[in-house]
Amino acid sequence: MKFMTLVKTTREIGPPPVALMMAIGQLGQDAAAAGVLVTQGGLMGKEQSAFVSIRRTAITVIDGPFAETKELIGGYAIYELPDMAAALEWTERFARLHVEHWPEWEGEIEVRPIM
Numbered sequence: 001m002k003f004m005t006l007v008k009t010t011r012e013i014g015p016p017p018v019a020l021m022m023a024i025g026q027l028g029q030d031a032a033a034a035g036v037l038v039t040q041g042g043l044m045g046k047e048q049s050a051f052v053s054i055r056r057t058a059i060t061v062i063d064g065p066f067a068e069t070k071e072l073i074g075g076y077a078i079y080e081l082p083d084m085a086a087a088l089e090w091t092e093r094f095a096r097l098h099v100e101h102w103p104e105w106e107g108e109i110e111v112r113p114i115m
Helices: 018-033 084-101
Strands: 002-009 037-042 050-055 058-063 072-080 108-113
Touching (some): 002 084, 018 037, 018 072, 018 084, 084 108
Antiparallel strands (some): 002 108, 037 072, 050 058
């Protein structure tokens, strides 16, 4: 079963520390070696983003930068794992890297099964 993790924060505090990015890279290598990582990546900031909205059959494209948003999705990973428990184990490993290398960061990581 595939799972997607979405890393979200409610405030931008600058770029992540190099040590965190290196640790995340190592975690990705470990997950790839274990055969469970499908893909992962960080997302560019909202300044480089666009939204496509549908309202009453009208499609509108809005380019960034955007006004302040309630949350920012900063990255994602897709895993192929047997169950939610395994997905949570990998996600907790990822979360511990933030605690260790970027303790001032606050956010959440959503774990969702992919249909």
